[in-house]
Amino acid sequence: MPEHYDVVVVGGGGSGVPLAARVAEDPDRRVALIEAGPAPGDRAGYPSELLDAGTVQGAMPGHPNNWSFLAELTPGRPYSIARGRILGGSTALNGGYFVRAPKEDFDQWARVGGPAWSFAEATRLYSALEADQDFGAVPGHGSAGPVPVQRPPQSHSITRAFHQAARELGFPEEPDKNADGEPGVGPVPMNVAGGLRWNTALTYLVSRGVPANLTILGQTRVRRVLFEGARAVGVEVHSDGKVSVIQGNEIVLCAGAIQSAHLLLLSGIGPAAALRAQGIPVTADRPGVGAGFTDHPEVAVRWTPRRGVVDTTVPRIMESSLNFNAGGQQASGAGDLEILPMLKPMSYLLSAGTSRVGRAGHREDLEFLVALQEEHARGRLTILSANPDVQPRLEYNYLAVESDRQRMRYAVRTAVALLSTRAFRPLVARITEPLPAVLAHDHLLDEWMQSNLGTALHMSGTARMGPRHDPDSVVDSFGRVHGIHGLRVADTSILPTAPRRGPAATAVLIGELVAGHLRTGASGRPDRAPGQPTTR
Template sequence: MSPPDGRIPDVLVVGAGGAGAPLAARLSEDADRRVVLLEAGPAPRHAADFAPELLDARLVPGARPGHPGSLPYPAHLTPERPYTVVRGRFLGGSTTVNGGYFVRPRRADLDRWAAAGGPAWSWENVLPLLRRLETDLDFGATPVHGGAGPVRVRRPRLDHPAAEAFRAAAAELGHPDEPDKNDQGPPGFGPVPSNAVDGVRVNTALAYLLDAGSRPNLTVLGGATVLRVLIGNGRATGVEIARGGTREILRAGEVVLCAGAFGTPHLLQLSGVGPRADLERHGVPVALDAPGVGARFSDHPQIVVEWTPSRALPPPRDNWLAGALNLTSGDGAHTGDIEILQSLVPMAGLVAGVHDLPGAPLPFLVSVQTPVARGSLRLASADPTVTPRIDYGYLTTADDRRRMREATRAAADLIGTRAFRHLTAGPPAHGPDTLRGALGDDRALDAWVRARLGTSVHACGGTPMGPADDPGAVTDGYGRVHGVRGLRVADTSILPTAPLRGPAASAVLVGELVADAMRRGPDA
């Protein structure tokens, strides 16, 4: 397959999601660079071509089983806990089907990433990129925030009765205010920055691509599933794709993988870049023995703690999100590593795709966001249609289980405050008495958590960045794959650990940072 004029593109970007859309848009700002962007799912050309539920910020399409905008991955959170994790399969990737949560990484995250990827990832070097990518509609252009970027960021008004009770409960328990979770102040309670504006989820396709789509040097192809990267003599030369029922070859000067936290390491393995023994076991010719591919990814375990309103509450006006409380777990090693996120839509509503479900319990989404990497992604077959074997390794250590108990009990304590008492029909809508209080039965609570365990779907680190002499590192700080010329990774796969806040904003940052490096020249 060739472009209309027969010329080979300079850059071929695989995946039009949180990082891929910004990367392709920024690269195509240079008129002499020809960019082809491949998306496995549909690629609408206009905002009106997105289904209404993909834009409605009161819904989370990825929470709906079988939603056509999502790709399911079977996984195990623990050996006894099978789970299905979904990723976006639509222009905009997971930003089209996620919750619109758009919170920056913390300085501690950037310190860790800079230790692996070099000074480009320091706070001082990253802040200009964070400012450039956003238009903060609450704070405007400041030394911390941007006022002219493609991603519009707004915080919900906390005037819903449930949100007001949450704010009052946090204050009653002595937790500080955190009015701007995209600044670097001490963690506490505050509204959640979101890329949802006036009820519309503005995914990265809307933010970056639709305006760029008229550029003659940018071609966006939807329905193009990449099967493998073509690698010869230590260099990537293109990809094999399936599109319209046929398989085709697309050549390029450089290939950048933005296929997501699961898609990218799986695609590398299918292309012969991965642990040699795994590749040989499945008959995949080895292009590069790279033991770090899929070896250790990180994510955030999550539990839902529900409460039942004592009276009818209004549905959310324009966003399912409200406030969030960030706390520090007991050992104090990672500031703000527990998050209690409020949903104004019942879980049953999120699953069914409706935002108003009178009388149903409302949830707190409670997660432990400590930066630890215990997950693995391994090739299950040389067939690209067979999903990889994904094991999260949650609750492996005593510290893992302790943090989950602390987080769960912190949510239950909020529901038990005077501030919530006038709004609830009683204690948390489910679970044993051990949800409450520091002196509860730890074993009973551990069993309760294991039976209900979920994930925040914040996977990072399947192809981590690091120095070339580190056998666990797959790329350098600019996403260049060690040992394969002309091949980069630019998505959350390169982040050695997931950030202390959800990674949607970090994914966009990766796309911006790698694009900036590529535009500066071959040495970056």
């Protein structure tokens, strides 16, 4: 007999772990959390390089806990897309920048998601999930949630110069990037404490204990959802070389923006013609699955530091960021551009000196990561085979529209202007690229951006929420798949657009929000406030 659970959660990452942990606070529900990667039961079980918040070694293509998907950022520009493959998901290998989406994002999302997605409701959820070490006691913040949030000291010479340079150019200070203030320069809130990256498994499960009614199945990969008519009844899984079935009253896909959409397609939910072309029987014709995703295109402005600027022993990769509007300092808005000064060379961040490249790293260039936080172009994820082992095609279409290129040019020129200020003079030996001749001409700068293009790895919107009559929407406000009973998606796939800041905090919020709805089946307001201890 297949095992049977009340709730089956597929994928233990930014959203899946909080969701499973919260639902399992109800002792009457049997919950299964299925994770394709390993599921360490304690901190010592995590590879040390994934805990080290001073590097991002898990982002290195080919790392065993990284799915390393192949994508095209623009036609002809292949790129390896990092995603976490371990309990904690991408939060186990990300940059640790834990920032809320601004009010403007929630205003936009609430138009299709309703009151559960209002900024007031989001503030309540963000506050309940955090233990903010700097502002926890003030309204709009929390001190009792699972996720430790801290702003790093602003003492590094690069950070001090960055603040001063931003002021020289007229940008305002933004002392708390998790408050609803004007975008500007300020410390980056991080889920980093004691030099450790606190992934969702450490915060929601290891620190708080795994409830007896929550079964965690590691090294178990879901291949597709199983149905009886229009009701999801279970999942087909592959583990230990065997294929088996796990049944559930409610199936929740939290496999991330790439794999939740892929699982929907493998299960016959998506554009009917594309499914039939792969021989997949159509369960629900939803053309929106995989279509129109957004992310944050990124380029690196490189500079050679003077001797003594880089200190690889600093237990952080960054300390501050500048969020600003493409219309200039005078423009209002939530900030569609971002500049993040890295404190160490990228080669070092990816290998921590364990490879030849990494050892040389401390003498190499540093980067300002420059990102477009509000894309107008749209990407596409399409199924290539009914075989779950064949990854979908990922076409980002970055910078495909002039309004994106124009704002990105503005951001790159601003980064170079920051490095050219008086504040940076004592630190900068030279700005390596883009060169002045490239900066001076839009078409040359466009070519440079295209050939240096990267991604912030913030994919969202592959199964967007919206009203059922909208053919491009896939789920409702609480992740329920239109036209199907007992199946939800709860991760950044459901966001209509990528948040204008990093999505990790919002991924956790999605887990909390959908768990609240699963617990009550009604308003989304949980019967017990998240962060409040259980009474069992």
